Amino acid sequence: MRIVALAGGIGGARFLRGLKAAVPQGTEITVIGNTGDDIHLFGLKVCPDLDTVMYTLGGGINEEQGWGRTGETWSAKEELAAYGVEPSWFGLGDRDLATHLVRTQMLGAGYPLSAVTEALCARWQPGVRLLPMSDDRIETHVAIDDPDSPGARKAVHFQEYWVRLRAGVPAHAVVPVGADEAAPAPGVLEAIGEADVVLFPPSNPVVSIGTILAVPGIREAIADRGAPVVGLSPIVGGAPVRGMADRMLAAVGVETSAAAVATHYGAGLLDGWLVDTVDEAAVPEVEKVGIRCRAVPLMMSDADAAARMAREALALAGEIQ
Amino acid sequence: MRIVALAGGIGGARFLRGLKAAVPQGTEITVIGNTGDDIHLFGLKVCPDLDTVMYTLGGGINEEQGWGRTGETWSAKEELAAYGVEPSWFGLGDRDLATHLVRTQMLGAGYPLSAVTEALCARWQPGVRLLPMSDDRIETHVAIDDPDSPGARKAVHFQEYWVRLRAGVPAHAVVPVGADEAAPAPGVLEAIGEADVVLFPPSNPVVSIGTILAVPGIREAIADRGAPVVGLSPIVGGAPVRGMADRMLAAVGVETSAAAVATHYGAGLLDGWLVDTVDEAAVPEVEKVGIRCRAVPLMMSDADAAARMAREALALAGEIQ
Numbered sequence: 150m151r152i153v154a155l156a157g158g159i160g161g162a163r164f165l166r167g168l169k170a171a172v173p174q175g176t177e178i179t180v181i182g183n184t185g186d187d188i189h190l191f192g193l194k195v196c197p198d199l200d201t202v203m204y205t206l207g208g209g210i211n212e213e214q215g216w217g218r219t220g221e222t223w224s225a226k227e228e229l230a231a232y233g234v235e236p237s238w239f240g241l242g243d244r245d246l247a248t249h250l251v252r253t254q255m256l257g258a259g260y261p262l263s264a265v266t267e268a269l270c271a272r273w274q275p276g277v278r279l280l281p282m283s284d285d286r287i288e289t290h291v292a293i294d295d296p297d298s299p300g301a302r303k304a305v306h307f308q309e310y311w312v313r314l315r316a317g318v319p320a321h322a323v324v325p326v327g328a329d330e331a332a333p334a335p336g337v338l339e340a341i342g343e344a345d346v347v348l349f350p351p352s353n354p355v356v357s358i359g360t361i362l363a364v365p366g367i368r369e370a371i372a373d374r375g376a377p378v379v380g381l382s383p384i385v386g387g388a389p390v391r392g393m394a395d396r397m398l399a400a401v402g403v404e405t406s407a408a409a410v411a412t413h414y415g416a417g418l419l420d421g422w423l424v425d426t427v428d429e430a431a432v433p434e435v436e437k438v439g440i441r442c443r444a445v446p447l448m449m450s451d452a453d454a455a456a457r458m459a460r461e462a463l464a465l466a467g468e469i470q
Numbered sequence: 471m472r473i474v475a476l477a478g479g480i481g482g483a484r485f486l487r488g489l490k491a492a493v494p495q496g497t498e499i500t501v502i503g504n505t506g507d508d509i510h511l512f513g514l515k516v517c518p519d520l521d522t523v524m525y526t527l528g529g530g531i532n533e534e535q536g537w538g539r540t541g542e543t544w545s546a547k548e549e550l551a552a553y554g555v556e557p558s559w560f561g562l563g564d565r566d567l568a569t570h571l572v573r574t575q576m577l578g579a580g581y582p583l584s585a586v587t588e589a590l591c592a593r594w595q596p597g598v599r600l601l602p603m604s605d606d607r608i609e610t611h612v613a614i615d616d617p618d619s620p621g622a623r624k625a626v627h628f629q630e631y632w633v634r635l636r637a638g639v640p641a642h643a644v645v646p647v648g649a650d651e652a653a654p655a656p657g658v659l660e661a662i663g664e665a666d667v668v669l670f671p672p673s674n675p676v677v678s679i680g681t682i683l684a685v686p687g688i689r690e691a692i693a694d695r696g697a698p699v700v701g702l703s704p705i706v707g708g709a710p711v712r713g714m715a716d717r718m719l720a721a722v723g724v725e726t727s728a729a730a731v732a733t734h735y736g737a738g739l740l741d742g743w744l745v746d747t748v749d750e751a752a753v754p755e756v757e758k759v760g761i762r763c764r765a766v767p768l769m770m771s772d773a774d775a776a777a778r779m780a781r782e783a784l785a786l787a788g789e790i791q
Contacts, residue, residue, distance in 0.1 A: 192513075192575040224543045228568030232593050234575075243564040247549030254513040254555075272553050 150176045153344040154277075157183045157357025158198045159215035160383055160391060160449070162205035164350035167455025169206065169276050171463065178277040179340040181367070183352070184262065185282075185289035185325050185360035188308045190239055191229065193249040194256055197308070198357065199266055199281060200248060207273030209244075215391075218244040238313040263334040280340070282361045285331035289356050291400070292322040307356055316393035320400035323355055328363040333370075341370040346466040349380030349419070351390060351447065351458075354410050355397035362418075372418055377466035379421035380414060381458060382407035385447055386427045408434040416440050421465040423447060423458070441469055471497045474665040475598075478504045478678025479519040480536035481704055481712060481770070483526035485671035488776025490527065490597050492784065499598040500661040502688070504673070505583065506603075506610035506646050506681035509629045511560055512550065514570040515577055518629070519678065520587055520602060521569060528594030530565075536712075539565040559634040584655040601661070603682045606652035610677050612721070613643040628677060637714035641721035644676055649684040654691075662691040667787040670701030670740070672711060672768065672779075675731045676718035683739075693739055698787035700742035701735060702779060703728040706768055707748045729755040737761050742786040744768060744779070762790055 152172065156165060165180060172178065183198045197216065204210040204218060211217045221242035230237050241249075248269060255265040261284040270279055289307035293314070302321060310316060341347065349358050358380075362368045371378060383394055384407045395405040403413045407424040408431035414422075416439035424431045425447035435442035445461045448454060471493065477486060486501060493499065504519045518537065525531040525539060532538045542563035551558045562570075569590060576586040582605040591600055610628035614635070623642060631637060662668065670679050679701075683689045692699060704715055705728045716726040724734045728745040729752040735743075737760035745752050746768035756763035766782045769775060 191571045192578055193571070220545075222543045222545045222564060224541075224564035225546065225568045225571070228565045229571065232568065232572050232590070234572055243543060243545035243567075244549045246564075246567065247546045247553065250512045250514070250546070250550065251553050251555055257513055269553070 150345050151343050152178045152346050153340050154348040154350055155181050155358050155361045156202055156350055157352030158201040161350040161352040162202045163449050163455050166205055166452055168459040170456040171459035180277045180279045181282050181337055181361055182279055183282060183357045183360050185287050186307050188306055193253045195249050202279055203270060203273045203275055206275030206277060217242050280336050281334050283331040283364050284334045287325050287327040287331050289360055290324050290326050291320045293318050293320060316396040320396050323397060323400045325360045325363045331364050333364055333366050338366060338370045341374055344374055344376045347371050347376055347378040348462055351381040351383040353394045353397060354413060355401055377420045377469040378418060379462045379466045380419055381423045381447060381462060382410055384410055385425040407431045411435045411440050412438055420469045423461055471666050472664050473499045473667050474661050475669040475671055476502050476679050476682045477523055477671055478673030479522040482671040482673040483523045484770050484776050487526055487773055489780040491777040492780035501598045501600045502603050502658055502682055503600055504603060504678045504681050506608050507628050509627060514574045516570050523600055524591060524594045524596055527596030527598060538563050601657050602655050604652040604685050605655045608646050608648040608652050610681055611645050611647050612641045614639050614641060637717040641717050644718060644721045646681045646684045652685050654685050654687050659687060659691045662695055665695055665697045668692050668697055668699040669783055672702040672704040674715045674718060675734060676722055698741045698790040699739060700783045700787045701740055702744045702768060702783060703731055705731055706746040728752045732756045732761050733759055741790045744782055
């Protein structure tokens with residue numbers, strides 16, 4: 150069996166760990182990772198979502214926080230702050246830094262991000278094929294009110310909105326800058342074209358899955374393939390399971406509910422949708438728009454819970470097929 | 471009083487700390503730092519000698535080893551090794567890494583090394599004006615026997631010779647690649663032109679002081695200025711006080727002795743020379759070539775010893791004047 154999963158950061162990575170545990174041996178999993186939250190910091194190319202997937206599946210993740218490395222130290226960050234260079238709000242650990250150094254050096258030598266990601270994964274052995282959604286630079290920007298100019302708006306990098314501002318101000322728009330002219334990375338369309346199942350993990354529907362789908366050709370390839378496309382709601386009981394997805398949904402005019410997210414993806418793309426048991430009332434609402442829906446426990450309290458969720462998603466895909 | 475000192479790494483930095491303690495208030499010290507041992511590692515510009523001076527005078531040096539930062543951690547280095555990227559032999563600590571990140575980013579933004587060094591020193595407040603010898607790229611290469619091709623020679627970067635090979639094989643030549651076309655950094659010739667005294671600390675006469683003097687214009691400016699030029703022998707009792715300077719002297723055909731180093735600099739450049747008390751017999755030999763010479767304790771066992779050495783050097787300069 151060949152599975153393609155689109156993934157953002159923490160939620161996606163934890164689901165993928167469950168998926169790996171749930172599938173029979175011989176299953177090929179290709180992960181198309183979001184790169185819209187990539188950022189250049191201190192001259193280094195940082196790919197938070199790709200790294201979260203790589204570290205989580207490769208056994209190097211800091212389990213408590215869900216991002217960054219286990220056994221991390223923060224000496225370089227302390228020193229950068231002592232030099233007074235900005236930004237100081239991004240959590241750049243010393244171990245993590247090595248990943249960015251290797252990546253930046255390889256990119257500088259002319260390797261595309263997909264080749265760099267493959268080289269990094271040669272160490273981490275994540276057990277999936279991890280592809281960036283694109284080798285082209287795409288940066289998600291968020292439009293917010295400009296605090297220095299009443300009535301005006303300004304665009305900030307997604308990381309600045311998410312990490313520095315902690316999504317604490319309204320987002321008026323979310324724009325994946327550069328997506329229009331970007332192409333899917335080598336292997337992305339091929340993997341979709343051979344997929345038996347396509348999964349949307351409980352990642353952020355706007356800035357993770359949505360950004361991947363914004364790369365020209367990816368949405369179309371998924372819809373054209375005809376394989377079951379099954380998603381898991383990142384919204385449980387009217388609130389994001391983690392993160393601040395409600396802010397992002399509001400920016401694109403989507404209600405923070407499990408049913409609204411399914412409708413946002415749409416029946417033209419999505420065949421099946423899992424909502425949490427607390428959202429059982431959403432099932433008929435989702436099925437009404439032509440998406441098969443089931444209510445199952447969606448709290449990824451541990452790796453077993455994630456594996457059970459993956460089994461439910463695959464079972465729903467089997468039913469659709 | 472205005473003092474110009476040429477400096478390499480550890481020996482130079484420790485002497486400069488003594489010099490700062492020895493001079494009367496209001497003395498201006500300009501340090502012209504060697505950049506011939508600069509190296510690009512993992513895409514970062516590393517300036518070991520400039521940093522050793524900056525950290526030593528700014529209170530951030532690891533006292534025991536004489537280079538690198540106090541309270542250092544090594545997480546990034548461990549990770550780079552885990553990725554299998556080379557070189558693994560260079561001691562790149564996490565705190566130190568921040569300096570290289572700031573420097574590399576500023577250089578990438580178009581600032582010359584002299585401006586970057588000034589910015590880094592704004593944090594460290596070394597109490598001297600630290601200038602790189604040049605803003606141009608100069609790299610000291612060492613010719614060694616090629617182990618893969620008997621009878622042939624190959625050039626390695628000075629750091630590879632010094633750190634990886636621990637100067638364990640004969641050096642046939644030392645070449646400051648790029649020096650021919652380099653210009654002194656802004657402020658270097660001006661500082662020499664206003665100097666009341668020029669000092670050569672007990673740094674490596676070939677790859678530290680020698681490389682600085684190889685930048686076109688610097689040697690001439692020192693000779694033309696007419697101010698007393700006083701040096702301190704890095705060779706005591708026929709051996710380098712620290713490091714492997716004998717290897718470098720052999721490569722340029724100079725005997726490993728306090729007198730031979732003075733003669734190597736020459737009376738056209740050097741006016742005064744301090745040798746250690748164990749080398750008292752060298753005094754007449756040095757004076758014979760027209761360089762005033764004194765035998766004083768030259769072991770920098772602590773900061774006080776370094777200050778006493780600096781006072782002796784300034785006393786000799788006063789005598790010459």
